[in-house]
Amino acid sequence: xxxxxxxxxxxxxxxxxxxxxxxxxxxxxxxxxxxxxxxxxxxxxxxxxxxxxxxxxxxxxxxxxxxxxxxxxxxxxxxxxxxxxxxxxxxxxxxxxxxxxxxxxxxxxxxxxxxxxxxxxxxxxxxxxxxxxxxxxxxxxxxxxxxxxxxxxxxxxxxxxxx
Amino acid sequence: xxxxxxxxxxxxxxxxxxxxxxxxxxxxxxxxxxxxxxxxxxxxxxxxxxxxxxxxxxxxxxxxxxxxxxxxxxxxxxxxxxxxxxxxxxxxxxxxxxxxxxxxxxxxxxxxxxxxxxxxxxxxxxxxxxxxxxxxxxxxxxxxxxxxxxxxxxxxxxxxxxxxxxxxxxxxxx
Numbered sequence: 279x280x281x282x283x284x285x286x287x288x289x290x291x292x293x294x295x296x297x298x299x300x301x302x303x304x305x306x307x308x309x310x311x312x313x314x315x316x317x318x319x320x321x322x323x324x325x326x327x328x329x330x331x332x333x334x335x336x337x338x339x340x341x342x343x344x345x346x347x348x349x350x351x352x353x354x355x356x357x358x359x360x361x362x363x364x365x366x367x368x369x370x371x372x373x374x375x376x377x378x379x380x381x382x383x384x385x386x387x388x389x390x391x392x393x394x395x396x397x398x399x400x401x402x403x404x405x406x407x408x409x410x411x412x413x414x415x416x417x418x419x420x421x422x423x424x425x426x427x428x429x430x431x432x433x434x435x436x437x438x439x440x441x
Numbered sequence: 442x443x444x445x446x447x448x449x450x451x452x453x454x455x456x457x458x459x460x461x462x463x464x465x466x467x468x469x470x471x472x473x474x475x476x477x478x479x480x481x482x483x484x485x486x487x488x489x490x491x492x493x494x495x496x497x498x499x500x501x502x503x504x505x506x507x508x509x510x511x512x513x514x515x516x517x518x519x520x521x522x523x524x525x526x527x528x529x530x531x532x533x534x535x536x537x538x539x540x541x542x543x544x545x546x547x548x549x550x551x552x553x554x555x556x557x558x559x560x561x562x563x564x565x566x567x568x569x570x571x572x573x574x575x576x577x578x579x580x581x582x583x584x585x586x587x588x589x590x591x592x593x594x595x596x597x598x599x600x601x602x603x604x605x606x607x608x609x610x611x612x613x614x615x
Binding site for chain 1: 477480483484487488490491492494495496498499502508509511512516517520521524603606607610611614
């Protein structure tokens with residue numbers, strides 16, 4: 279299962295001919311810099327997500343309410359996510375044709391969509407509901423969240439090694 | 442003077458020989474040329490970044506006064522310490538394995554040498570923090586704006602880890 283099952287080959291060819299893709303192909307540093315920023319964003323994203331999910335699981339920061347913790351972490355999470363997307367898109371463009379037939383890349387996208395959907399729905403609801411006490415919703419959504427984001431990360435790593 | 446430099450180059454020669462020997466061992470070669478071992482270890486190394494540097498970064502932001510200002514500094518540090526310790530243990534173990542897979546390449550790569558130097562500085566930064574201003578944390582625990590020594594620790598930590606991650610990535614290129 280890969281993206282080529284869902285999108286035409288011409289789309290991926292077009293991606294690889296965009297300005298940003300060509301720039302990375304011609305430049306010695308561009309891809310390296312973009313990828314490095316992608317990794318820095320990954321560090322921040324995983325760190326804030328872990329911190330929030332630890333709170334939802336009741337494993338840390340129990341003195342502070344879920345809403346308080348979320349208030350501090352959310353700007354960082356969203357900022358980091360923005361950085362990931364802003365660096366991820368050029369990285370995709372650069373090797374679009376390769377990703378079109380990559381199964382790990384497809385799995386990564388599935389996990390990413392799941393993670394983002396969960397984040398803005400039941401995860402958010404759990405944070406609001408758990409203000410006074412830990413509920414099962416909080417624990418379940420924290421586990422699902424961690425699983426999805428780690429799925430994104432591991433599948434992303436597998437792209438380089440599995441076709 | 443000449444004896445000192447002669448001795449110095451002798452020490453350097455034997456360390457390089459050690460690295461070369463390490464590189465030629467059966468285990469090192471197996472790790473390097475095997476199908477799955479290296480990618481898997483590398484994945485753990487990169488993903489444990491979130492657990493280690495990611496949580497430390499939140500403490501740094503508190504010390505810098507940019508986040509969690511109404512949370513007690515000691516609370517934050519105590520809460521994240523076990524996770525940071527766990528994360529760093531994975532980083533150290535996977536890092537050692539990665540070095541062991543390509544000792545010669547790592548040793549001769551400038552980015553890797555800088556990374557090790559920065560790691561030592563990062564460790565020193567933490568040690569100085571705990572020996573110094575953190576001893577008096579009760580005095581500034583609740584303050585949104587912390588003493589300059591703590592703030593400096595936060596900024597230094599963030600910049601050092603940024604450098605470490607960048608050098609880590611660029612080890613592959615040089």
